[in-house]
Amino acid sequence: MRKTARRLSIRAADNIWGYLFILIPLIGLAVFVLLPLSMSIYASLTSWPLGQKISAAKFVGAKNYIDMFNAPLFWQSLFNTFYYMIGIPIGLVLSLAYAALMNRSSAYEKTFRVIYYVPVVTSVVAVSFVFQRLFMSDGGMINNALNVIGIAEPPNWLGNPKYTKMVIVIMAVWKGLGSSIILYIAGMQGISQTYYEAAKIDGANAFDLLRRITLPLIMPVTFYLIVTGIIGGAQMYVEPRLIFTNNGPANSTFTTVIHLYDYTFKNSKAGYGSAVSIVLAVIVFVVTAIQMYINGRWGEER
Amino acid sequence: MKAKKRVYDTIIFIFLAVGAVIMLYPFIWMIFTSFKPKMHIYLVGLLPKTWDFSSYLQIWDEIPLVRGFLNTLLYAVPPIIVGSLVSVAAAFAFAKIRFVGKNVMFMVLLSAIMIPFPSIMIPQFVLFSEFRMLNTPWPLILPKLTGNVLMIFFLRQFMSNVPDSMIEAAKIDGCNYFQIYWKIILRVVGPALAAHGVLWFIATWNDYLAPTIFIKNEIWQPVTVMVAKFNEQYAINTHVPRIMAGSVMLLVPVFIIYGVFQKWIIESVMFSSVKE
Numbered sequence: 001m002r003k004t005a006r007r008l009s010i011r012a013a014d015n016i017w018g019y020l021f022i023l024i025p026l027i028g029l030a031v032f033v034l035l036p037l038s039m040s041i042y043a044s045l046t047s048w049p050l051g052q053k054i055s056a057a058k059f060v061g062a063k064n065y066i067d068m069f070n071a072p073l074f075w076q077s078l079f080n081t082f083y084y085m086i087g088i089p090i091g092l093v094l095s096l097a098y099a100a101l102m103n104r105s106s107a108y109e110k111t112f113r114v115i116y117y118v119p120v121v122t123s124v125v126a127v128s129f130v131f132q133r134l135f136m137s138d139g140g141m142i143n144n145a146l147n148v149i150g151i152a153e154p155p156n157w158l159g160n161p162k163y164t165k166m167v168i169v170i171m172a173v174w175k176g177l178g179s180s181i182i183l184y185i186a187g188m189q190g191i192s193q194t195y196y197e198a199a200k201i202d203g204a205n206a207f208d209l210l211r212r213i214t215l216p217l218i219m220p221v222t223f224y225l226i227v228t229g230i231i232g233g234a235q236m237y238v239e240p241r242l243i244f245t246n247n248g249p250a251n252s253t254f255t256t257v258i259h260l261y262d263y264t265f266k267n268s269k270a271g272y273g274s275a276v277s278i279v280l281a282v283i284v285f286v287v288t289a290i291q292m293y294i295n296g297r298w299g300e301e302r
Numbered sequence: 303m304k305a306k307k308r309v310y311d312t313i314i315f316i317f318l319a320v321g322a323v324i325m326l327y328p329f330i331w332m333i334f335t336s337f338k339p340k341m342h343i344y345l346v347g348l349l350p351k352t353w354d355f356s357s358y359l360q361i362w363d364e365i366p367l368v369r370g371f372l373n374t375l376l377y378a379v380p381p382i383i384v385g386s387l388v389s390v391a392a393a394f395a396f397a398k399i400r401f402v403g404k405n406v407m408f409m410v411l412l413s414a415i416m417i418p419f420p421s422i423m424i425p426q427f428v429l430f431s432e433f434r435m436l437n438t439p440w441p442l443i444l445p446k447l448t449g450n451v452l453m454i455f456f457l458r459q460f461m462s463n464v465p466d467s468m469i470e471a472a473k474i475d476g477c478n479y480f481q482i483y484w485k486i487i488l489r490v491v492g493p494a495l496a497a498h499g500v501l502w503f504i505a506t507w508n509d510y511l512a513p514t515i516f517i518k519n520e521i522w523q524p525v526t527v528m529v530a531k532f533n534e535q536y537a538i539n540t541h542v543p544r545i546m547a548g549s550v551m552l553l554v555p556v557f558i559i560y561g562v563f564q565k566w567i568i569e570s571v572m573f574s575s576v577k578e
Contacts, residue, residue: 011400014399014400014401014479015401015402017395017399017401017478017479017480018395018399018400018401018404019395019401020395021391021392021394021395021399021479021483022391022392022395022396022407022411024388024391024392024447024448024449025388025389025392025411025448025449025451025454026407026410026411027448028445028447028448028449029410029411029414029448029451031448032422032426032444032445032448033414033417033422035425035429036422036423036424036425036426036429037417037421037422037425039424039425039428039429040421040422040424040425043424043425050424050428054425054428098318098321101314101317101318102318108315108318109318112318112321112322113568114564114565114568115322115325115326116321116322116325117560117564117567117568118325118326118329118557118560119325119328121501121504121556121560121567122329122508122553122556122557123507123508123526123549123552123553123556124508124510125508125510125526125529125530125533125549125552126332126529126548126549126550126552126553127328127549129533129537129545129546129548129549130328130329130331130332130546130549131328132537133335133542133545133546134328134331138344139343139344141331144346174324174325174328177325178325179571182568182571182572183571183572185572186571186572186573189572231416231418234418235418235419235420237420237510237511238510238511242530242533242534257420257511260420260424261420261511264424265515270424270428273424274424274425277420277421277422277423277424278421280418280420280421281417281418281421284416284417284418284421285416285417288415288416289416
């Protein structure tokens with residue numbers, strides 16, 4: 001009897017300690033995320049000039065959403081944002097190939113890992129200006145190189161809307177490659193060698209090993225990379241903002257975040273901006289929810 | 303057989319080396335270009351024909367770089383130290399303390415990852431404006447003090463490797479949870495915490511969108527925003543060496559920090575990645 005009482009009191013104390021330790025992050029979540037999010041949802045239903053108090057804003061129902069769905073610029077921004085995501089499969093294939101080549105732990109391969117990770121840690125602001133110069137049509141390094149290999153009229157990367165998006169995609173792939181490589185290597189090192197040995201005894205060739213063992217077993221990494229790629233890609237802002245001016249040639253480079261930023265902070269239409277931001281949140285939420293559903297691992301003990 | 307393996311290894315090495323050149327070339331080009339005189343930028347050749355330091359003198363002259371670096375340190379160091387201590391405590395609670403509603407609370411906290419910053423930045427702007435905090439350091443400091451959800455997630459995973467017996471032993475010795483956290487857990491997570499702290503520091507250093515929204519006056523701007531403004535100004539008259547000098551100033555500190563911590567960073571990213 002006394003023993004039970006003692007255990008109960010310990011558990012009560014544990015409750016207090018547990019909540020004490022997570023209290024500050026919970027407050028942070030409430031103040032800096034949930035409160036602003038609910039304000040965004042409310043603001044998206046109002047006509048709200050940014051300078052005004054949100055409580056004084058006129059309630060207009062779904063008007064902002066209707067305006068948004070009728071605005072060609074919004075659809076263009078969404079199209080551009082999703083177009084950039086073709087960088088995700090390109091990055092996956094490249095990083096998988098490089099990870100396979102680097103996953104042998106000799107001295108120089110460790111050096112290569114460190115080198116490939118350099119673009120990941122560098123400032124996207126600094127790098128955007130460098131890429132803008134590399135892709136310039138007169139005197140840019142890329143077109144000079146294309147001239148050298150015999151392409152007399154290389155594309156006008158920064159001026160022709162047919163190519164502008166490629167600049168962003170190339171830069172995004174280049175910048176993210178190192179991170180995906182490291183995650184793939186980690187995934188590959190978790191695979192037991194016995195699988196490969198058993199398969200080799202059965203006469204499997206290198207391609208079989210890749211297709212039947214490596215790819216299925218690193219699926220969680222691939223999945224994680226796709227989802228984080230989509231979440232990050234949906235929020236693309238800095239690269240198109242700095243490499244191209246305004247919305248880019250023929251509106252070809254601006255993204256949904258640039259769209260909502262400009263409407264809110266330049267045109268002061270914060271109600272409309274909030275509606276766009278909610279659509280963005282819904283997209284990210286749906287993608288993440290699908291991941292949670294398929295993976296079912298976040299938060300669960302394994 | 304051995305010769306064949308050597309050929310194979312050489313091909314792989316060449317493949318990796320070409321990739322490494324592509325990874326590093328933009329930085330090398332940036333550094334050399336920043337030392338060129340303006341009229342030399344169309345000359346062929348990577349190296350400057352004459353070394354010209356005027357772009358650096360110009361940037362030091364034109365923008366308060368020291369102030370910018372100090373601002374960035376103010377936004378990156380104290381808040382991240384406090385935020386890391388908070389995150390370790392929360393990760394410890396989620397990994398080792400049994401309390402009612404633990405899993406629900408963890409999921410609630412984790413849901414923050416799903417909410418993109420652009421979806422909450424407008425109300426954040428309004429809230430900070432209400433509290434007269436726009437154009438002050440607070441909008442870039444306060445949200446970090448309450449911890450970092452991704453860090454909590456990764457450290458919780460890391461701590462599940464700490465044996466329960468260690469904590470039980472400390473309890474028997476009369477330690478309460480705070481003492482365990484302070485004396486044992488912080489020490490155990492040390493290297494992982496440092497690596498994630500450094501990654502958080504680098505992310506803060508590179509942050510651009512939040513500071514442009516919350517801070518319009520130059521004296522509180524982080525160095526990234528100052529340099530971006532400088533570079534955009536010279537993009538108009540295509541003064542390429544100055545733009546590259548700006549980019550170099552932004553990258554040098556990151557290169558140094560990465561150079562010092564690279565081993566930890568790579569290992570920690572590998573360790574805390576999705577496990578299967």
